[in-house]
Amino acid sequence: xxxxxxxxxxxxxxxxxxxxxxxxxxxxxxxxxxxxxxxxxxxxxxxxxxxxxxxxxxxxxxxxxxxxxxxxxxxxxxxxxxxxxxxxxxxxxxxxxxxxxxxxxxxxxxxxxxxxxxxxxxxxxxxxxxxxxxxxxxxxxxxxxxxxxxxxxxxxxxxxxxxxxxxxxxxxxxxxxxxxxxxxxxxxxxxxxxxxxxxxxxxxxxxxxxxxxxxxxxxxxxxxxxxxxxxxxxxxxxxxxxxxxxxxxxxxxxxxxxxxxxxxxxxxxxxxxxxxxxxxxxxxxxxxxxxxxxxxxxxxxxxxxxxxxxxxxxxxxxxxxxxxxxxxxxxxxxxxxxxxxxxxxxxxxxxxxxxxxxxxxxxxxxxxxxxxxxxxxxxxxxxxxxxxxxxxxxxxxxxxxx
Numbered sequence: 001x002x003x004x005x006x007x008x009x010x011x012x013x014x015x016x017x018x019x020x021x022x023x024x025x026x027x028x029x030x031x032x033x034x035x036x037x038x039x040x041x042x043x044x045x046x047x048x049x050x051x052x053x054x055x056x057x058x059x060x061x062x063x064x065x066x067x068x069x070x071x072x073x074x075x076x077x078x079x080x081x082x083x084x085x086x087x088x089x090x091x092x093x094x095x096x097x098x099x100x101x102x103x104x105x106x107x108x109x110x111x112x113x114x115x116x117x118x119x120x121x122x123x124x125x126x127x128x129x130x131x132x133x134x135x136x137x138x139x140x141x142x143x144x145x146x147x148x149x150x151x152x153x154x155x156x157x158x159x160x161x162x163x164x165x166x167x168x169x170x171x172x173x174x175x176x177x178x179x180x181x182x183x184x185x186x187x188x189x190x191x192x193x194x195x196x197x198x199x200x201x202x203x204x205x206x207x208x209x210x211x212x213x214x215x216x217x218x219x220x221x222x223x224x225x226x227x228x229x230x231x232x233x234x235x236x237x238x239x240x241x242x243x244x245x246x247x248x249x250x251x252x253x254x255x256x257x258x259x260x261x262x263x264x265x266x267x268x269x270x271x272x273x274x275x276x277x278x279x280x281x282x283x284x285x286x287x288x289x290x291x292x293x294x295x296x297x298x299x300x301x302x303x304x305x306x307x308x309x310x311x312x313x314x315x316x317x318x319x320x321x322x323x324x325x326x327x328x329x330x331x332x333x334x335x336x337x338x339x340x341x342x343x344x345x346x347x348x349x350x351x352x353x354x355x356x357x358x359x360x361x362x363x364x365x366x367x368x369x370x371x372x373x374x375x376x377x378x379x380x381x382x383x384x385x386x387x388x389x390x391x392x393x394x395x396x397x398x399x400x401x402x
Contacts, residue, residue, distance in 0.1 A: 014142050023150035026143030027127075036126040039154075052120040053163060059113030060166030066106035067173020073098045074180055081283070103177035110170045117163065121156050197260060197281060198288030204392040206290040207260030208373060211388045219295055219322070219375065219383040220261030221245045222286055227279070236279035241286065243268040244382045247320065250297040255337040257325060258295045259285045260385070269380075290393045292325040292333065293373055294344065295383070296355055302342055309358035312390070315374040317383065323359045323370040324393040327351055331394045334370065344370065368396075 017025070027034060041049040073095070082092040157164050192200040195213065199205035211217050220242030227234040242261045250256055265285070267278045285291055298306065303319040315321075323344065327334050332348035337355070343362070344353040351364030359370030374387035 022146030063170025
């Protein structure tokens with residue numbers, strides 16, 4: 001703070017000063033020298049000022065329009081999955097691009113308006129400030145308020161209600177474009193809905209839970225089939241993305257990722273119907289967040305020395321063991337299986353589980369064994385779940401007891 005500036009003012013003297021005097025005093029107290037300052041439009045009712053105001057207002061108006069468009073798309077545009085042959089596929093495919101386009105244009109328009117306003121209406125100024133240490137006294141605090149008021153007045157924003165309103169609305173809507181999508185990931189994990197092939201929405205159910213409701217649930221292999229083109233259009237009639245897996249389909253020492261496949265979703269083998277469409281149901285099973293299971297066929301000599309978990313001695317079917325593919329650390333897919341060591345690996349954080357020791361963790365941050373699915377083989381040779389998981393799959397949550 002400069003020694004040449006009087007800092008000893010009473011409250012009465014400060015109250016008698018005008019805002020301009022306080023602002024000037026504030027710059028002096030802060031060691032600021034205004035080397036150059038020029039008003040953008042010194043003449044009142046300047047036609048150029050009105051044109052500039054319309055230009056700035058246009059950008060802020062676009063920010064409002066695109067912000068409203070984002071909200072409209074987010075709330076009302078068709079967003080549910082459509083595969084190739086379904087009506088509405090084209091509209092569905094535009095959902096995500098439109099969200100990005102409208103939110104991006106809203107934020108860009110808001111920024112363009114702010115930049116244009118600053119370059120058009122805020123006075124040109126070059127100031128040099130000397131930094132000083134220590135807390136601010138009463139004079140500094142009072143003059144700081146005056147400086148803020150002076151900035152507001154000289155920016156002329158206070159007498160431009162249209163631009164101020166559009167800027168405020170644009171900023172609010174652009175903020176919603178960032179915040180609103182977060183609502184889609186906020187859910188009540190304890191609120192169940194109708195039970196389906198992906199569970200009922202709670203953390204302790206999966207598609208395999210349907211076994212408890214009397215459904216026969218097969219182990220379904222994903223064969224990667226997609227819609228086929230017929231006469232210029234795509235169709236999933238007769239296309240099965242999931243097919244039942246037989247015990248003979250796996251070689252010793254191999255692993256297969258399987259998903260729940262209920263009897264009413266089966267369209268393979270003797271039950272195949274070329275006109276039946278079960279593709280969407282299969283995709284819902286594959287996309288179920290806790291549905292994926294690792295079906296492992298141990299080599300016979302390895303299976304003979306497997307350590308079975310207490311109470312789960314009959315969960316395996318001969319040399320076949322089925323473990324949840326959802327890592328008990330933070331839910332990554334345990335997608336790697338080492339045949340020689342019989343270890344199941346999670347590539348995210350290198351947790352390792354012993355397939356010969358009921359999926360027990362032996363390395364890495366995972367602290368619990370992989371839940372095991374009870375399986376069996378029916379009279380036709382197809383593998384199915386003879387029971388549900390006896391514990392919730394995936395990582396921990398408050399109500400989990402195991």
